[in-house]
Amino acid sequence: MFYCGLYFILLFGIVFMPIDARVYRKPLEDNGKIPICGYQSCPKIDPKKLNVHLVAHTHDDVGWLKTVDQYFYGSRTNIQNAGVEYIIDSVIQALKRNPARKFIYVETAFLWKWWQRQDENTREDVRLLINEGRLEIIGGAWSMNDEATTHYNSIVDQFTWGFRLLNDTFGECARPKIGWQIDPFGHSREQASLFAQFxxxxxxxxxxxxxxxxxxxxxxxxxxxxxxxxxxxxxxDLFSVVLFNTYSPPPGFCFDILCSDEPMIDDPESPDNNIDVKIKIFYDYLEQQSQHYQTNNIILTMGNDFTYQQAEMHLMNLDKVIRYTNELYGSQVNVFYSTPSCYVKSVNDAQISLNTKSDDFFPYSSDPHAFWTGYFTSRPALKLFERMGNNLLQIVKQLSVSSNIMDSEDLIQFREAMGVMQHHDAVTGTEKQHVADDYARLLHKSMVKGENIAAKAIGKKMIEKNNTVKVIPKLESCFLLNTSSCIISETEKAFMTVIYNPTSQLLSKYIRVPVTGNDYIVKNSVGDKIITQLVPIPEAILQLPGRVSEATRELVFHAVNIPALGYETFYISDTTSEESMKNKIILPSRASSIANKSYNITVNSNGDVVIKSKKHDVNIVQSFQYYEGTKGNNTGWTNRASGAYIFRPKESIVHNLAFTGNYKIFQGPLVDEIHLTINQFVSQIVRLYFGEDKIEFEWLIGPIPIEDSIGREVVTKYSSNLSSDRTFYTDSNAREMLKRVRDYRPTWNVTLKEKIAGNYYPVTAKIYLEDKIKQLRLSVLNDRAQGGTSMIDGQLELMLHRRLLNDDAFGVGEALNEKAFGKGLVVRGTHYLIASDLNDITSAELLEKSLTVQLALRPWIFFSAIPNISFNQLPNLYQLQTSSLRKKLPPQVHILTYEPWKDGKVLLRLEHLFEVGQAGALSAPVEVDITDLFNDFNIVSLRETTLGANQWIESMSRLEWHSRDNNDENNEVNNQTEQVKIEGNTINVLLKPMEIRTFVLTISKRT
Incomplete structure (x- = not known):
């Protein structure tokens, strides 16, 4: 809805006004009339007939069998005949030929790429078609995202960017009203929640x-x-529709050049005339489908993957289908071109009562032996890379605001690369290998440019209060820290690390820096010498394929109280002497265990890690096993192979790994570690940091052997003495938690032919189980999306890595057999294990939520060589610590978005981190005074938008629905959002549990 009024609120003598109306304009047609689009452009429904909504659409994967560019330009036809620029070109011309036709388009990534290459005449044609409601934008995100392995922060980001370009380019008529998730492999509850908030x-x-x-x-x-x-x-709450035929047309009615169905031949003189026969088949199909829907409306998806490259051919036949069906069966049916939004409006007008659903649609199985749960873990290195991309993108956006470096082309490209990564064949790992390589190329290119923005922004802040220093320090990231490699820390005798904290709370973090020396001094920003520890890098990491590094140890120090949305500088100098080099080798401890105030940890004769909690009655054994992937030939359900999509173990048992390695213990003032080698392809480091109430498992898997022609899917298990009654919990896109019960579905009586795969769920951030008698919880937090389950009471299981030798026949055409540097892929990752007391649920939830946020938004370390500068000189040269926040936020409040917006404005999202009743007092609503929240600027005015930042919050008007559960009156929690309260000299924002509120801020820089 377009907001045409003004509102004025006096604050500090400043008038609060809406931001530039051009941002949310309604474009006018040449005749000056308001365009008719959306529900106003919908066809008329006949209440006495079956109304058939024909939706002409194309599903254009943003990479899958071909790269993004290969799909757009139509190259590599030997892989797939698909060219998106031809599709959009062809559709526009075909729509112009017949004003009755309608078409929908979904992927903004492709639409924008096409739009930028068009002349003004073509652009005017597109604007007119959109304003008339004949070309409708559905979904509107940069890509159709996956729903299992994606983080909600990235989902919101990529929709926001797609919405922004659509809004700025086409105005209100291009604002999507419908979620179009027709191809993701299962559906998350959080996705539905975000859609409703959009x-x-x-x-x-x-x-x-x-x-x-x-x-x-x-x-x-x-x-x-x-x-x-x-x-x-x-x-x-969100009205949802299950499509009858996935997203394909009725059998026999695909008229695309990619199809082989007979065209509609209506020449009365032709012996091939098939109208009567075809229309009868079509009518029978309509009757069949109508039996499964409640109203006299049905929707037919007339399109498929990359269809409409010759749109006139396709639509001409649909014209005939519509014409002759109405002629022959017009007393019973009313067939017309429509859109998903028009269908939704028609169902809404029928005022029916609907069933409800409160769980999700995982796991998805397409037949009794094909559970699409393998992709929860497929390509684990790419999954971590995507998570690192979001980590850095948030930092770049935050620092762009704080340093007044507003939207740049490099930041835009970074947003778009991350939008591509959310696609349901990108982060999922269900693409061909050369496409995965291209995704990594796109993301790496954007991250390098983004890192340059962030480094310059921090450098600028470091000298902004020093009038004598004009040279910005050269800061660099070490992108290979995951291989314990960093050129600066390995080669420089003196360097500084600037550690940026992208979270909304003070952060204390143990930092690990790869080094070559034997003696180091570390000083914080005020010159205090802090405790350090040197720990050897395990042999398995030293021998990583492709690793080029001289570092043999890591320097550990504790970075305490790094400011929220700010940085802290540490000075590090290598004081290694010839004498100390004689003692270069760090010898392992003779101890048989490691311990802190919470846990005691040993290794048993099988190579399993044995954990005893000192605080609670819980014992845990952590171990590694693997499933052997089924090799099937995919000729039938029972012959389905385990592959990129499908997890199908050969047997319902897991294979233990023979312990052929050893373990060493290293102890010190900051961290105790067990370096455990299981065999030639599985090892890990188990850590207890001083003062921390978690156990860190840093696992290393690969290369998984295939010489015996066996595909392996490696898992880790955390087995405890807790009684969990078949129940465990997993997150939904790293946000709300969902209850899972083994061998059970809340909405139907499930029959599981695949016991293990059928109990696997996506774990984006956290999995836990509880013992209600002992009032204890066991939680595992992960650093990337993985598949997880609890197949035995008291046990949590997560899949870490997969290497398979057969394709599962769902389109990729390749086995999931990743290699790097000529060898099988090696993957390194992190789990946090926590045992908690449910009697102190507030502390337990706060710890787990804090760690979950920190795993998603890790502190970013910038390095700078300073060979001729002593620490005493640094404070005179640089500002060594700063924050974008002037005051502390409540612990349940998180700044989800802090980024440059349009016309020098700032987009701010504040979120409440906890669910209703989840964390005691922390689950209560909280009011945040944002008047002087930021150091970077003063808030001149603010205005709230919907979650996607493409509509004013007060203009949002959603369709009302009626449910059959009669609980609507009890479902008003958080339904009414309080307006921003401006009283005196304060701006207060109320956040209710799980609420995200989005604001556009008009700002003035502080002087």
Whole structure:
């Protein structure tokens, strides 16, 4: 809805006004009339007939079998005949030829790439088609994101960027109203919640468990209200539709050049005239589909992957389908071109009562032996790389604001690269290898440019209060810290590390820097010499394929109280002498265990890590095993192979790894470590840091051997003496937690032919189980998306790495057999293990939430060589510590977004981290005074938008729905959002549990 009024609120004598109306303009047609789009452009429904909404669409993967560019330009036809620029060109011309035609488009990444290459005449054609509602933008994100392995921060980002370009380019008529998630391999509850918060009126699902779908078709529950958040209540409810035929047309009615179905031949003189026969088949199909939906409306998806490269050919045949069906069966049916939003509006107008759903659609199985749970872990290195990309992107955006470096082309490209990575064949690991390589190339290129922005921004801040220093310090990142490599720390005798904290709270973090020397001094920003420890780098890491480094040890120090949205500088000097080099080798301890105030840890004869909690009655054994992947030939359900998509172990048992290695213990003032080698391809470091109540497992897997022609899927298990009653919990896109029960689905009686794969769920950030009798919890936090389960009470299992030798026949055409540097891929990653007391749930949840945030938004370390500068000179040269925040935020409040917006403005998102009842007092609503929250600027005015920042919050008007559960009156939690309260000299923002509030700030820089 367009907001045409002004509101004025006096604060400090400043008038608060809406931001530039051009941002949310409604473009006018040449005749000056308001365009007719959206629901106003929908075809008329006949209440006495079956109304058939034909939706012409194309599903254009942003990379899959071909790279993004190969898909756009249409190259590599030997792989797939697909060219997106031809599709959009062709569709625009075909729509112009017949004003009755409609078409929808989804992927903004491709639309924008095409748009930038068009002349003004073509652009005017597109604007007119959008304003008339004949070309409707659905979804609107940069890509159609996966829902299992994506982090909500990245989902919100990539929708926001797609929305912004659509809004700025086409105005209100291009604002999406519908979620179009037709191809992701299962659907998350958090995705539905985000869609509702975007202001969407509904979403369409293509893939759900075959048993679930069959039951819904029988019971006519293919349309329902998804209650996607018990914390947000009705404002997160979303009307949802299960498509009848995934997203394909009826059999026999694909008229694309990629199809072989017979065209509609209506020449009365031709012996090939097939109108009567084809239309009868079509009519029978309509009757069949209509039996499974509640109203006299059905939707037909007339398109498929990369269809409409010759749109006139396709649409001409659809014209005939519409014409002749209405002529021959017009007394019973009304067939017309439509859009998903028009279909939603028609169902809404019918005022029916709908069933509800409050869980999610994982795991997805397309047949009894094909559970799409392997991709939860596939390509684990790429999954971590994507998470690192989001980590750095948030830092770049934050520092761009704080240093007044507003939108740059490099930042835009970084946003877009991360948008590509969210695609359901990117972060999922379900693409061809050369496409995965291209995704990594795109992301690396953008991260390097983004890192340059961040380094310059910090450098600028370091000298902004020093009038005598004009040269910005040269800061660099070490992108190979995951291989314990960093050129500066290995080669320089003196250097400084500037550690940036992207979280909203003070952060204390143990920092590890790869070095070659034997003696180091570390000083913090005020000159205090801090405690350090040197720990050897394990042999398995020293021998990593492709590693080029002289570092043999890591320097550990504790960076305490790094400011929120700020940095702290540490001075490091190598004081190694000839005498100390004689003692270069760090000898392991003779101790048989490591311990701190919370845990005692040993290794048993099997190579398992044995953990005894000192605080609670819980014993834990951590171990590694593997499943042997089924080699099937995919000729039938029972012959399905384990592959990039599918997890299908050969047997319902896990294979133990023979312990052929050894372990060493290293102890010191900061950290005790067990360096454990299981065998030639599995090893890990188990750490207890001083003063921390968690156990860190840093695992290293690979190269997984295949010489015996066995594909292996390596897992780690945390087995305890807790009784969990078949129940465990996993996160939804790193946000709300969902209850899982082994061998059970909340909405139907499941039959599992694949016991293990059918109990696997996506774990984006956290998995835990609880013992209700002992009031204890066991939690594992992970650093990237993985598949996880609890197959035995008291046990948590996470899949770490997969190397398989057969394709699973769902389109990729390649086995998941990743290599790097000529060898099988080696992956390094982190788990945090925590045992908590449920009687102190506030402390437990706060610790776990803090660590979850820190794993997603890790402190970023910048290095700078300073060979001729002593520490005493640094404070005179640089500002060694600063923060963008003037005051501390409550612990349950997180700044999700802090980024440059349009016209010098800032986009700010504040979120409440906890669910209703999750964390005691921390789950209560909280009010935040943001008047003087930021050091970087004064807030001149602010205005709230929807979550996607493409509509004013007060203009959002969603369709109302009726559910059958009669709990609507009890579902009003958080339904009414309080306005920003401006009283006297304060601006207070109220955040309710799980609420995210988005603001556009007009600012003035502080002097």
């Amino acid at each position: 202001g969407f009126d509904g979403m369409f699902l293509g893939r759900l468990d075959h048993e679930d779908k069959a039951q819904r078709l029988i019971n006519k529950t293919t349309e329902f209200i998804w209650k996607s958040s018990s914390s947000l209540g009705k404002k997160a």
